[in-house]
Amino acid sequence: MNKQMLLEIVHKMKPVDLSLYYPKGDAAAFWKRALSSGVLQADISEIRAEAVRLDGQSIPELSYTLFSIYSRTGSRLEYERVYFERRRRLNTYVFLALLEPEHPEVLEKLEDILWAICDEYTWCLPAHLPADHNAADINRYIDLFSSETGFTLSEVLLLLGERLSQLLRSRIHHEVERRLFRPFLENGPYDWETARHNWAAVCAGSIGAAALLSVEDPAMLADILLRTERAMLHYLEGFGEDGACLEGLGYWNYGFGYFTYYSDLLCSRSAGRLDWFKQKKVAQIARFQQKCFIDGSHVANFSDSVPQVLVHMGLSHYLAEVCTDVEHPPSALRAPYTEDHCSRFAPAFRNLIWTRAGKEDEAWRAASYFLPDAAWLVSRHVSEAGSFGFAAKGGHNAEPHNHNDLGHFILSGRGEIYASDLGSGEYTADYFGAGRYHYDCNGSQGHSLPIIDGQYQLAGREFSSTVLHASAAEENDELTLDLTQAYQVTGLQSLIRSFVWHKEERPRLELTDTYRYAGIPASWTERFVTWREPELLHPGTLLLPGTMTRGVEVTYDSLKVEPEITVHVYRDHFGMEKLWYSLDFHVLQLGAVGNLVFTFQFL
Structure with a gap:
C-alpha cells in the first residue's frame, strides 16, 4: 500500500471515541455490568487487592544508582523491578478509576503516577540503550517499553478523558509526541522495523496504535501508519505457513498480542477497510496457542519460554471471535492480574473488555x-x-x-x-x-x-x-x-x-x-x-x-x-x-x- 492510498483511508476514518472499546461507546454501562457479572470477578478482586497493597506506599524512584547498575554489572533486574512496579501502579489506578469513579482519591493517585512517568529520564530500559548514549539525544531511542508506555498513556487519555486535568492531558500529549512520534518519523528507520520477531510487532504496533488514538493531522497519521504497516509485514515474515512462533508461546503472547491490539484499532477506525485478520497466515498464527499446551499449564517451551504459561483470556476470546478454529482456553488457565511481571497495560485492559462469559472449555482436547x-x-x-x-x-x-x-x-x-x-x-x-x-x-x-x-x-x-x-x-x-x-x-x-x-x-x-x-x-x-x-x-x-x-x-x-x-x-x-x-x-x-x-x- 502506498501513502496516497493510505491517506485516502485516513481521511475517511471513524472518529476516535469510546466505541473503540465499549458497545455503543457506553463506558458507564460496561463497568456497571462488569461489577455485577461473574466473568470478571476474579480480575476485579485482584485489582482491588493490588490497590490495598499499594495504599500508603510512595511512588518508587528510578534513581541514577538503579539506572547505572546495568552498565556496571550487566544485571537488569534491579532497575526493571522498580520500572515495572511503577507500571503496575499505573494500571491498578486506571482500572480502579474506571470501576469506582465515585472515589476522587483514586484519580489523585492515578494523576501522580502519570506525572511521574512523564518525568522519567527515558521510557526505555537501560539494557536497550547504547552504552555511549547521552542525555541530549535520549529521546531518539525507542524500545519495546517506551513504545508500550506511549500506547498506554494514549489509551488512558481516551479512557479517562476530561476526568484528568487539562495540564496533565496536555503534558501526556507532549511527551508521547516527543518520545515516540517525532523520533519515529525523524530518526528512523529503526532496526526493529525490519525485524522478523516480537520487536517489530510491539514497537511499531504500539506506535501505530498510539497514533490512531491521538494524532489528528491526517498526513502525519498516514506517515506513521505506512511505516507501521511495513513493519507488520516484516513481523509476519518471521512465521512459516504453519503459524508457529519460534520464540515460544510467551513471545507469541507478546508479539502477536500487540499485533492484534494494533490491528483491532486499525480495523475499527478504518471501518474494516484495513483488516489484517483477513489473511490466512494471520489466522493460522492465531491458532498457535492451542497447539503449544501439552499437559495442564505446561507447554512446549522451546526457546526463551517459561515451562508453564497462563492465558490472556481477553486476547484468546477475541481471536476465537475473529478467526475460525481457534479454541477457547480452559478457565483454569486464566492469567491473574498480577501474573505479568512487566505489568503491561494493553493485555491487562483487554482481559477486562474482551473476555466473554460462558466461553471457557474445561480442558484442551487431546x-x-x-x-x-x-x-x-x-x-x-x-x-x-x-x-x-x-x-x-x-x-x-x-x-x-x-x-x-x-x-x-x-x-x-x-x-x-x-x-x-x-x-x-x-x-x-x-x-x-x-x-x-x-x-x-x-x-x-x-x-x-x-x-x-x-x-x-x-x-x-x-x-x-x-x-x-x-x-x-x-x-x-x-x-x-x-x-x-x-x-x-x-x-x-x-x-x-x-x-x-x-x-x-x-x-x-x-x-x-x-x-x-x-x-x-x-x-x-x-x-x-x-x-x-x-x-x-x-x-x-x-x-x-x-x-x-x-x-x-x-x-x-x-x-x-x-x-x-x-x-x-x-x-x-x-x-x-x-x-x-x-x-x-x-x-x-x-x-x-x-x-x-x-x-x-x-x-
Whole structure:
C-alpha cells in the first residue's frame, strides 16, 4: 500500500471515541455490568487487592544508582523491578478509576503516577540503550517499553478523558509526541522495523496504535501508519505457513498480542477497510496457542519460554471471535492480574473488555500437531490414567531467542515434567552477548542431546537438522531427524534421532539414536535433562520419580551404556536459582557405528 492510498483511508476514518472499546461507546454501562457479572470477578478482586497493597506506599524512584547498575554489572533486574512496579501502579489506578469513579482519591493517585512517568529520564530500559548514549539525544531511542508506555498513556487519555486535568492531558500529549512520534518519523528507520520477531510487532504496533488514538493531522497519521504497516509485514515474515512462533508461546503472547491490539484499532477506525485478520497466515498464527499446551499449564517451551504459561483470556476470546478454529482456553488457565511481571497495560485492559462469559472449555482436547516449518511435533494425550504430553523439535540454531537444541524433547504427565526444557534464564548483558551459550538453558549442554567427543551443538544457521519423517496419528506420533549438521565434529558422518510416542493408557516414548563415524569417537554421551532426581533401580532401569505418582521408568541397555547423574544449578528468568539434573549415558564400547535405544515408560 502506498501513502496516497493510505491517506485516502485516513481521511475517511471513524472518529476516535469510546466505541473503540465499549458497545455503543457506553463506558458507564460496561463497568456497571462488569461489577455485577461473574466473568470478571476474579480480575476485579485482584485489582482491588493490588490497590490495598499499594495504599500508603510512595511512588518508587528510578534513581541514577538503579539506572547505572546495568552498565556496571550487566544485571537488569534491579532497575526493571522498580520500572515495572511503577507500571503496575499505573494500571491498578486506571482500572480502579474506571470501576469506582465515585472515589476522587483514586484519580489523585492515578494523576501522580502519570506525572511521574512523564518525568522519567527515558521510557526505555537501560539494557536497550547504547552504552555511549547521552542525555541530549535520549529521546531518539525507542524500545519495546517506551513504545508500550506511549500506547498506554494514549489509551488512558481516551479512557479517562476530561476526568484528568487539562495540564496533565496536555503534558501526556507532549511527551508521547516527543518520545515516540517525532523520533519515529525523524530518526528512523529503526532496526526493529525490519525485524522478523516480537520487536517489530510491539514497537511499531504500539506506535501505530498510539497514533490512531491521538494524532489528528491526517498526513502525519498516514506517515506513521505506512511505516507501521511495513513493519507488520516484516513481523509476519518471521512465521512459516504453519503459524508457529519460534520464540515460544510467551513471545507469541507478546508479539502477536500487540499485533492484534494494533490491528483491532486499525480495523475499527478504518471501518474494516484495513483488516489484517483477513489473511490466512494471520489466522493460522492465531491458532498457535492451542497447539503449544501439552499437559495442564505446561507447554512446549522451546526457546526463551517459561515451562508453564497462563492465558490472556481477553486476547484468546477475541481471536476465537475473529478467526475460525481457534479454541477457547480452559478457565483454569486464566492469567491473574498480577501474573505479568512487566505489568503491561494493553493485555491487562483487554482481559477486562474482551473476555466473554460462558466461553471457557474445561480442558484442551487431546490432539497432536506436526508444524512443518518450525519442525515441531507436539502431542496432548488423554487416557483413563490422566493427561500426558510430548514435544520434540528440529529446525536450526539461528532461530529468534535461539537455543542450541536440535533434537531436544519434553515429556510430561499428570501435571509434572519429566524430560525438561529449562526455558528462559535470567536476562543479563551476557545472556544476549558473547557468553549466551555458556548458560545451560541456552547451550546444548542443558538440553537432552548427545555430546560427541565432548562437543556440543553450535550456534548458527548452518547448524541445522532435516526432518526425515513426521506423522501424527491416532496410536503413535513419530518424528525422525537428521542431526548430522547440528555438530561440528570431525569424523561424524551421520546422526539420526527418531522418536516414537506410543499413546497408550500409560504412554511410552521410544528414542533411538543411530550414528556413523569415520574411525572411532573419543567419547559419546547421551544426555537427558530433568528437574527430577533420577534413581537407579537396577542396571538397565532408572526412575524419574513423580510427586503424586511413581513417575517414569527409563530403560536402556546396560551392556552398551553406563549412567551418570549430576546436579547443576542455573538462574531462571526471574533470577531464582533452580536445580536440574543431567542423566548422562556414556557409551562403553565405542565403534564406528552405534545404535542406542532408550524407553521412557509412564508408570
